[in-house]
Amino acid sequence: MRTDGLRVAYGSKEVLRGIDLPIAKGKVTALVGPSGCGKTTLLRTLNRLTDLTSTCSVSGIVTIDGEDCMAMDPVLLRRRVGMVFQKPNVFPMSIRENVLYGVKARGNGKTEYAEILESSLRKAVIWDEVKDRLDESALALSGGQQQRVCIARTLATSPEVVLMDEPGASLDPRSTQLLEESILAIRGDFTVVIVTHDIPQAHRVSDFLAFLYDGRVVEFGETRQLFAEPREHATKEYLEGGLVTVPPVGNVAAAAVPVSA
Amino acid sequence: MSTVLDQRRATPAPLQRAADTGRSGLLAVLLADARLADRRLHVLNLVAAVLGLVVGGAVLLWNGADVLTAPALALLALCVAAPAVAKRRVGEALDRSTLTIALLSAVAAVAALLLPVWLYGADVNGIVHRSAITGPMLLLLSAFGASHGLRGVLGDGPSARDFATYPVLALPVVLAVAAYGFILARVVVSGVGSFDVSLLTTAWTQQLVETSGAAKFTYTVGLLNNILGTLELIALTSLFAILPGVGAGVFMSEYPGLMAKVIDLSTTMLRAVSVFVIGATAFGVVGATSGLAAGTPISDLVRGVYTDVNGLVHPGTGSFITASAFLALLVIPIIAKLTEEGLRSIPRDLREGSVALGTSDAYGLRRLLLPWAGLNIITGLLIGAAEASGSLAVIMFIAGPGQDGVAPTNSVTSLDYALFATQYGLKPYVDTMADYRFATALLLLLLTLGLTSVAVVVRRRVARRYRGSLTAG
Ligand SMILES: Nc1ncnc2c1ncn2[C@@H]1O[C@H](COP(=O)(O)OP(=O)(O)O)[C@@H](O)[C@H]1O
Ligand SMILES: [Mg+2]
Secondary structure (H helix, E strand, O other): OEEEEEEEEEOOEEEEEEEEEEOOOOOEEEEEOOOOOOHHHHHHHHOOHHHHOOOEEEEEEEEEOOEEHHHOOHHHHHHHEEEEOOOOOOOOOEHHHHHHHHHHHOOOOHHHHHHHHHHHHHHOOOHHHHOOOOOOEHHHOOHHHHHHHHHHHHHHOOOOEEEEEOOOOOOOHHHHHHHHHHHHHHEOOEEEEEEOOOHHHHHHHOOEEEEEEOOEEEEEEEHHHHHHOOOOHHHHHHHHHOOOOOOOHHHHHHHHOOOOO | OHHHHHHHHHOOHHHHHHHHHOOOHHHHHHHHOHHHHHHHHHHHHHHHHHHHHHHHHHHHHOHHHHHHHHHHHHHHHHHHHHHHHHHHHOOOOOOHHHHHHHHHHHHHHHHHHHHHHHHHOOOHHHHHHHHHHHHHHHHHHHHHHHHHHHHHHHOOOHHHHHHHOHHHHHHHHHHHHHHHHHHHHHHHHHHHHOOOOHHHHOOOEEEEEEEOOEEEEEEEOOOHHHHHHHHHHHHHHHHHHHHHHHHHHHHHHHOOOHHHHHHHHHHHHHHHOOHHHHHHHHHHHHHHOOOOOOOOHHHHHHOOEEEOOOOOEEEOOOEHHHHHHHHHHHHHHHHHHHHHHHHHOOOHHHHHHHHHOOOOHHHHHHHHHHHHHHHHHHHHHHHHHHHHHOOHHHHOOOOOOOOOOOOOOEEOOOHHHHHHHHHOOOOOHHHHHHHHHHHHHHHHHHHHHHHHHHHHHHHHHHHHHHHOOOOOO
16 A cells, blocks of 8 residues: 555645655554644545545545555445554444454355454454353453454454554553554554554554654654664654654645645 | 530520520520521421421312411411521521512412402302412422421531422422322223223124114124224334334434435424324325225225125225324334434444444444434334324324224224213214223223333343443443
C-alpha cells in the first residue's frame, strides 16, 4: 500500500497536508506523533472509513497493490484493509459470532468456520483464554481480552493489511504485552500499520516508523535507523521524550501555505 | 459560671419564662421558649396536616364530610403558623414558605365556607359540586403542611429536607393509585360475581325457532368468539404493522433524506389522527365495496361474511382483515419511532466496527443493528398490541356480534366490542349479554395483563441474548 500527496480535510480544516507514505508488504509500520497530528485520520483514509464522515474530503492517491483505493467498492477495499480501533468494540454477541461476523458476510463455506475461528483466536493470542467459553457474550470479557477478540475478528476475514489505532491505549501492561505478541505473531502474514503513543512499543514491534507532525510526515524510515540517528531534531526529541519543543522547520513553513496550495 | 448553669437546670427555662410573663398552661410554656416550643409545635403541625389528609380523603368519598373542610383548613392554618409565631417571639425571622402555607390555608378555609353560597347556592347540589373542589384543595394544602411539619420535626438538614418533600410527591401518586385500585376492584369484584366458565367455551349465537306457528329468536350466550376475535385482532395487527413499522424506523435512522422526512412527518401525523377518524375511514372503505355480493374476493376480504339466522350468507360489515389493517395504522408509528430510537442508540464505534470488517450496510442492519434494536422493536410491538386491543373506536364502526367464528374473512368481533354493545344497548346483544358486562371487562383486563406479562418475559430474554452479561449502552 502507499499514499501519494494525500490531503484530507474536515470541512475547511486541512488535517493531512500531503502525505507520501509507502507501507511495506508483510511488515509492521508504526505511526507516531503528538495528539491531533492526524494519525487516526490517516488510518481511516486507508480503508475509507472517512467515507462515513460527511464533512471529510480526501484528495491525492492511495493504492493497494497498485490499484486505486478511491475507485474501488469501499466494501471490497475494507475486506482487504481491516481495522482495529482504539477502544475495544466487540459486538453484543457471543465470542464465536464476533469472530465470524465478517467471515459470514462473505459467504465462505460453513465447513471452514471452526478452523477460521480457532486459527484467528490463536493468532490474536487469546485462544487458550476463551476456547471453553466461545458461546458466551464477548462483553463478559475484560478490556484486554475484548481487544484481542477484535484483532481476531479482523484477522478472521484474512485482510492483506491490518490497521491498528492505538490498540493498547486502554489496556493494562499484561494485555499490552499479549497484544504485542500477537502483532509479532502475524508479522509476515499480514501488513500491519499501527498508531501508538507508546514509543518503546513502536521500537519493539515495528519495522518502519513514520513520525507525523501537524499533518505531515516529518520523517520516515526503518525503525532501527530512526531511533539510532534521526535526521530531524523534532524526531529525536519526540522519540526520546514524547515532546516536541522546537517544531520541525520544514513543517512550520509548510503550515503557512494556504489550504488550496 | 457553673453555679449559673446549675441554677438554670434547677428551674427549666421555659417554665421560668412562662412564670415571668405570668402565663400558664401548655401553650404558654411552648410559646415561651422557641427551642422547646419548636419541636412540639411542629408535631402539632404534623398532626393537623395528617388530619387534613384524612378529612380530604373522606370528602372525596363522602359528601357528608364536607362540613369538616373549613375547620380542618382553619386548624391547619393555625398549626402551621404557630411555630413561626413562636420563633418570631424570640427574634428569629419568619420563613416565607410557612407564611404562604398558613395564609393559603386560612384563605381556603374562608373560601370553603363561602363557596357553596357564592358559586352553587347552599343546597345539597351545591355541596356535591363543592366537595370536588374543596376536597383536593384540602389534600394539597395538607400535603404541603405535612411536608412543612416533617421538616420542623426532623430538623433542617439536607436529608431531612429531602424526606420532608415526600408527602408532596406522594399525594398525587396515592390519589392516582387509589383511582386505579377503585376501578380494578370494581371490575374484579363485579366481574368475578357475574363470571361463568361457560362464557369461555361458548360462542354467542342466535337461532330462529318456530314455536306454535310463531317464529322466535333464541340466543346462546357466550364470549368465545369475542375472546378469540380480540386475540386474532392483536395477532393480525402485529403482522400487518411489523414490516412497515420497522421499515419506516430504518429509513428514519439510517437513510436520512427526503424519504425519511416524509416518513417521519406522516408517522407523526398518523399519531395525531383521532382513532375515530381511522374508524370512520374503515367504515367508508367497507361501504365502498357494498355493491359486491358475498363470495366476491374483494368483498370477502374487506367486508367479511355473515350468516343470518336462516343460514344465508351475506357480506358482513367489515372483516378481521379490514379491522386489523386499520388498527395497524395506529401501531406502525409506535413501532417506527421505537425502531428509530433503538437504531440511533447503537454506539458509533460498533457501527464502524461492522463497516470496517468489510460488510455491506444490509448485512450490518440484519446482523447488528436490528438485533440491537430488537428490544425496542418488540417493545413497540407489545405497546402497539396493547394500544390496538384498546382502540375500540376503530372497530366499533364495523364490528358485529360475530356469531360465525373468527376466520380472517369473517365479520369482526371482539371483547371490547361486546363491552361497547352492552353499554350502549345495541340489540340483540344487550338483551342477552348485559348481565355479563363486568365479566367481559374482567376478561379484557386479564388479557391485557397477560400481554404485559409476556412483554416482560420476552424483554428479559431478548435483553439477555443480545446485550450479554454487561449492560452495554
Ligand atoms: N470528524 C472530525 N471532524 C472535524 N475535525 C476532526 C474530525 N476528526 C478529527 N478531526 C481533527 O483532525 C485533527 C487530527 O485528528 P486525528 O486524526 O484524530 O489525530 P490523532 O489521531 O493524531 O490524534 C484534529 O485536529 C482533530 O480535531
Ligand atoms: Mg487518534
